[in-house]
Amino acid sequence: MLSEQSTPVVRATLPVVGAAIGEIAGVFYTRLFEDRPELLRDLFNRGNQANGEQQKALAGSIAAFAGLLVEHPESRPDAMLARIAHKHASLGITSDQYKLVHQHLFAAIVEVLGDAVTPAVAAAWDEVYWLMANALIALETRLYQESGGAEGGTWRPMEIVERREETSDTVSFLLRRTDGTPTGAFRPGQYVSVQVQLPDGARQIRQYSLSGAPRDPYWRITVKRVRAGADPAGEVSSRLHEHARPGDTLTVSAPFGDLVLPAGDGPLLLASAGIGVTPMLSMLHHLAAQDPTRPVLVVHADRTPADHPHREEQRRLVEALPNARLHLWYEELATSAPGASAGRADVGALELPDGVTAYLCGPLPFMRAVRGDLLYRGLPAHSVHYEVFGPDLWLGTE
Structure with a gap:
């Protein structure tokens, strides 16, 4: 005070x-x-x-x-x-x-x-x-x-076990600890920092959501490549896309992040766009393993079905949850996405259950629009949670 x-x-x-x-x-x-x-x-x-x-x-x-x-x-x-x-x-x-x-x-x-x-x-x-x-x-x-670390002691070496191309500009990496100890569980929705040495000697750090199941023996991150030319914004993602291969070692932090699922059995709305699907995947994996009957509305928006990272995995997870429903929007719709809608996500058209808690992740304009629609429909502000990749520019305005 x-x-x-x-x-x-x-x-x-x-x-x-x-x-x-x-x-x-x-x-x-x-x-x-x-x-x-x-x-x-x-x-x-x-x-x-x-x-x-x-x-x-x-x-x-x-x-x-x-x-x-x-x-x-x-x-x-x-x-x-x-x-x-x-x-x-x-x-x-x-x-x-x-x-x-x-x-x-x-x-x-x-x-x-x-x-x-x-x-x-x-x-x-x-x-x-x-x-x-x-x-x-x-x-x-x-x-x-x-x-479990001292102040500032968040870093650990981790080996890339598997690399998988998810879309033309996203790749996922499975990671395990190099000392053979368990990677450890994390809370669904959390992220890790990855420190990457660049050609000029800098050790730049970026955060990536853990996109796999919280209790898997490996951690998984999914990296979207930022193509920015000479702009340093994409230097880490480009380095990982071009050079990171199985057997390489990355310097990775412990899991952190406050966008995590609440306890209880209340209904959930998981709304994402683009690479924002990654924390939602860990939440869906957690629900499938620990709370499969919880009501869940899953919303995802992307440019095209081919640009949608982990599209089939997300669909399978939703289908495994008896009280879950998947709603997809693509700016450019294709015949490979039956049941999807064309255009931008419109949560205002969805039937929202009473007492729903919403989790949002994606580009800031997407989250602003979805949050605005939810507040307009009467959802309390404290029931809408979000994750921002990069500096949180809502801090001064929300």
Whole structure:
């Protein structure tokens, strides 16, 4: 909870700081990488830095956190904090790095806002930062303990056992631990980080959902190739597509992620588009093994049936669940997809059971549209959960 003396200062300065937070974030990252260039090389996603998405996510999270402290002082934004903490733990972030971020972030605030940063303003926003940072440190400490590793000790070598071309631009990899110990179960819907060494020596990290059954002896990830030319956004997926083969070793994190199925027997809606099908597959595998009678509506949208990753696997899993129904939409329909609809997904046309809990994964426009349709139909916001591949740009707007 924000202190009594800081609350009016943050409330009064939030519009000014909020309006400048994007510029502040840009200056912050410039300062940070000048001081510690290895962080851009080996920790931060160079693609998200190049397109500005990481700056937007940082700006959104700080502004959203400060706004909630002021407007809802009795509560803490646990959903937002949990999402960030899981991502940080998957990257091996440590508590001492928050001091480094604080140093460069507040230098950036002073550089951008100048004399407007009085001692009182600096103290109030310092309090905001450490309330958020200490909450994240506590959450991340617990996540590391639950994963069985020390702080930052999320990484393990894993061998590629099998490689399979799923579509023209997606490939799946089966992974096992190189020391012969069990891979371990994960919660359906979680992801892992994969660290890949690139030709320039950088060790870039990307997150991939675990797309197989949570209790299989192997983990499976499915990688969609991002074709971006000279843009670094696709450098890791391209490297995996072009070079990763059975017998190779990848550096992989423990499983993390808060988009996981709830306990109980309430009805579910699993809505995905494109590569967003991957966390839904692990959920369907879990349901088939552990809870086959649970009511499930499965929605997937894609460009064409040929672009739909794990299409037959998804269909077989749904058919194995007596109370599950599959609804498919393709922008370009083909005769190879009987029963599918043409165009974009329209959950507004579906009959939704009472008390349904929705899980969404896919491109942001798809999730915005589906979420909007669900809210319009009366589904409570707390019943709609989502997974974003990359920086969460909803943090500042939802």
